[in-house]
Amino acid sequence: MKYFKTPEFLFEVLGEKQSVLEVSCTVIFALLGSWIIYSVAGIELGGWQTVVAFILIVDVLAGCIANFSFGTNEFYSKRPKNRLIFISIHIHILVIAWLLSEPMGAALIVWGFTIASAFLVNALKGKSIQGFIAANLMCYGILLLIYLSLPVWFLMVSMFFMIKVLFSFAVDHFDKQTKVASET
Incomplete structure (x- = not known):
């Protein structure tokens, strides 16, 4: 797969290099998924709160x-401190709940x-068990989401938020490949 150098202002989002396929898939999923969530939610995009909330939803799905x-x-694998900061600043689900008047108690639990799970998974970087623990915690998280009986649209956003932070981001999916790429 051919990679291109991403603009520096997008490093935290896409890394230093990216493929057209990966960027295309990211954009398509973020837009299509957000449109589906918007359709299911039945919320009008009238006020600034809903516009900001749906921008955050697009960000959750893109991420x-x-x-x-x-x-x-690869970008975050080389920058463990940045990975911790990235996990720490992810309050999207709380802000979305607040902006769209969803129960804050459920949002705080999610x-x-x-x-907490993302920090645990991140602490296992370099260990062969990291992906398994992340998948295990993700499955418990899905059970938790179902148990909370959230509105369907908020369940969808919560699930994608959990996948984004806990499984997609906290796991170093290419640990061995990243080491090889760094050495060449």
Whole structure:
């Protein structure tokens, strides 16, 4: 697959290099997924709160895919401190809940579980068990989301938020490949 150098202002989002295929898939999923969530939610995009909330939803869905890409993974694999900061600043689900008047208690549970799990998974970087623990925690997270009986659109956003931060981002998916690429 051919990679191109991404503009510096997009490094934190797409890494230093990215492929057309990965960027295309990320954009298509973010837009299509957000449109489906918007359709299911039945919320009008009238006020600034809904516009900001849906921009955050687009970001959640885009990150869900982009964080699986080689370029993004490689960028954060070389910068463990940045990975911790990235996990720490992910309050999207809380802001979306607040902006769209969803129950903050449920949003806090989703956020707390996701962030705590992501920190645990990130601490396992370089260990062969990292992906397994992440998948295990993701499955528990899905059970939690179902148990919370969230509105369908908020369940969708919460699930993608959890995938983005806990499984897509916190796992170093290309650990061995990144080491080889760094050595060449």
